Amino acid sequence: MKIVALNGLLGYGYSEEALEVAFSEKVDYLGVDAGSTDPGPYYLGSGRSFTDRAAVKRDLALALPKALAQRAPFIIGTAGGAGSARHVAWLKEIILEIAAEKGLHFRMGIVHSDVTGDYVLEKLENGKILNMSDDFPLTKENVKESTAIVSQIGIAPIIKLLEEKVDVILCGRACDTAIYAAPCIFEGFDPGLAFHMAKIMECGGMCSEPVAAADVMQAYMHKDYFELRPGSPHRRCTVDRVAAHTLYEQTNPYLIFEPDGVCDLTHSQFRQVDNRTVRVSGSVFREADEKTLKLEGVKCSGYRTICPATVYDPETCRHMDQIIQTVTDFVKENTKNTLPPENYSIRFKTNGGEESSLGIIMDVVGKTQEIADTVCALARSRMLHCDYEGRKSSAGNLAFPFSPSDIHVGAVYEFSVFHLAKVDSLLETSKITIEEVAG
Amino acid sequence: MKKLIDYTKILRSKNAGPLFITFDLIFHNLEDMQYVSAHLTKKHIAEAYETAEEKIDIIAYDVVNSIKITFPRKNVSGSIADDDIYGCQQHVPLANIIL
Numbered sequence: 225m226k227i228v229a230l231n232g233l234l235g236y237g238y239s240e241e242a243l244e245v246a247f248s249e250k251v252d253y254l255g256v257d258a259g260s261t262d263p264g265p266y267y268l269g270s271g272r273s274f275t276d277r278a279a280v281k282r283d284l285a286l287a288l289p290k291a292l293a294q295r296a297p298f299i300i301g302t303a304g305g306a307g308s309a310r311h312v313a314w315l316k317e318i319i320l321e322i323a324a325e326k327g328l329h330f331r332m333g334i335v336h337s338d339v340t341g342d343y344v345l346e347k348l349e350n351g352k353i354l355n356m357s358d359d360f361p362l363t364k365e366n367v368k369e370s371t372a373i374v375s376q377i378g379i380a381p382i383i384k385l386l387e388e389k390v391d392v393i394l395c396g397r398a399c400d401t402a403i404y405a406a407p408c409i410f411e412g413f414d415p416g417l418a419f420h421m422a423k424i425m426e427c428g429g430m431c432s433e434p435v436a437a438a439d440v441m442q443a444y445m446h447k448d449y450f451e452l453r454p455g456s457p458h459r460r461c462t463v464d465r466v467a468a469h470t471l472y473e474q475t476n477p478y479l480i481f482e483p484d485g486v487c488d489l490t491h492s493q494f495r496q497v498d499n500r501t502v503r504v505s506g507s508v509f510r511e512a513d514e515k516t517l518k519l520e521g522v523k524c525s526g527y528r529t530i531c532p533a534t535v536y537d538p539e540t541c542r543h544m545d546q547i548i549q550t551v552t553d554f555v556k557e558n559t560k561n562t563l564p565p566e567n568y569s570i571r572f573k574t575n576g577g578e579e580s581s582l583g584i585i586m587d588v589v590g591k592t593q594e595i596a597d598t599v600c601a602l603a604r605s606r607m608l609h610c611d612y613e614g615r616k617s618s619a620g621n622l623a624f625p626f627s628p629s630d631i632h633v634g635a636v637y638e639f640s641v642f643h644l645a646k647v648d649s650l651l652e653t654s655k656i657t658i659e660e661v662a663g
Numbered sequence: 664m665k666k667l668i669d670y671t672k673i674l675r676s677k678n679a680g681p682l683f684i685t686f687d688l689i690f691h692n693l694e695d696m697q698y699v700s701a702h703l704t705k706k707h708i709a710e711a712y713e714t715a716e717e718k719i720d721i722i723a724y725d726v727v728n729s730i731k732i733t734f735p736r737k738n739v740s741g742s743i744a745d746d747d748i749y750g751c752q753q754h755v756p757l758a759n760i761i762l
Contacts, residue, residue: 262749264681357683475679475683
């Protein structure tokens with residue numbers, strides 16, 4: 225069985241040549257990961273994608289007709305970058321637009337994986353929440369303050385939709401591995417091999433040389449092994465790259481933790497089959513007694529205004545600690561009757577120093593955008609003209625690269641939930657629907 | 664006596680989810696890996712990153728002559744005090760450890 229990864233992240237691009245090569249043979253399944261928590265909590269909170277709409281459309285528009293023509297189900301994980309209902313709607317709209325433009329007809333399964341605060345609170349009260357890190361325990365306040373919470377679905381809802389013979393599967397927040405492991409397990413392949421293959425494939429061409437998340441990767445599943453070969457004839461898989469891939473973004477290179485259990489790579493074997501192909505065997509899956517789903521939630525922590533500036537004068541650089549103290553005290557004193565200090569926080573992020581130049585970002589987070597604006601403007605003007613002993617450059621301390629100098633960043637979100645929930649069923653957070661798309 | 668980075672082929676940091684930072688050290692050969700394994704201690708890392716020794720995991724992965732180090736991030740990714748969302752520029756204190 226042949227399964228193809230479009231690339232490591234939908235919207236990051238891939239070469240048309242590599243896609244052509246991949247589809248010059250029979251493809252059984254096509255997959256792509258469309259999201260990640262790497263870009264931080266903002267995207268889940270705001271409902272926006274960190275990927276660009278035009279780039280996402282390009283990546284989908286080339287691949288979707290090929291998958292449909294070969295009747296290869298196309299599985300898309302973590303729609304819109306963060307996988308909430310708003311992100312699924314965003315990606316669905318793009319898919320419908322492509323269908324209309326190209327006159328495509330297909331059945332699309334959709335998995336929403338949002339959960340409510342009440343769902344998480346009930347888990348917390350029943351002792352069914354596990355901390356990922358002891359430094360980040362779950363509190364009721366954090367759950368109640370959350371504006372969006374999603375669960376990372378595993379293979380179960382995808383397999384449900386494969387049984388329904390849909391052509392496209394659009395997932396909300398999903399484990400990256402579920403995209404590629406689900407069809408293999410559905411087809412009866414060994415789950416140890418399926419999850420190991422999926423862990424490598426979800427990053428596209430990252431396991432090849434030259435390395436590129438932005439390219440097509442191909443996996444060939446067999447009973448006792450799988451093989452990996454890049455779509456692009458200009459890339460090759462090597463044992464080192466493939467073996468090293470399980471180090472990447474993982475806490476443990478030997479164990480891949482999944483909702484269903486753990487994939488153990490302790491006895492995995494890697495072999496170079498030809499110049500561009502690596503064979504992997506020996507990976508073992510152990511089903512967990514207790515199934516878990518990872519929950520991700522964010523809360524809004526205020527509104528941000530920043531002001532970036534550069535200091536070239538070495539004398540000013542030398543006095544920067546003192547200037548920052550003066551500015552901080554000034555802002556506090558100046559707003560004491562209008563703005564209680566709990567309404568804002570101010571940080572001065574500096575880089576470099578007197579040897580070269582010093583970059584500074586005044587970073588203000590306020591309870592409202594107006595408060596952030598007020599504090600940032602005060603800090604910026606005070607810092608511009610702040611005096612110090614022996615100052616000769618008395619016209620100003622800061623080179624502003626932009627006008628306006630102060631930039632609205634908008635709402636600031638922070639992770640409020642990042643925990644495991646013990647579940648009775650791995651389908652309990654999935655809302656599955658199927659619709660006919662007729663372009 | 665040389666810097667840790669001078670023993671390695673790859674030395675990188677990255678989030679392992681928003682709560683953890685993980686470091687991959689990949690070596691040219693097994694000898695370098697074993698030398699570093701034998702000499703790099705949790706105490707070195709705890710001092711370089713102002714974290715507690717008991718929070719640090721060090722795992723040797725000799726399939727590709729490598730060592731993985733993981734511990735909780737000082738600031739959760741994207742929290743207001745964080746200044747490296749992806750965590751991919753946190754390797755320098757580790758790189759500068761003298762062995």
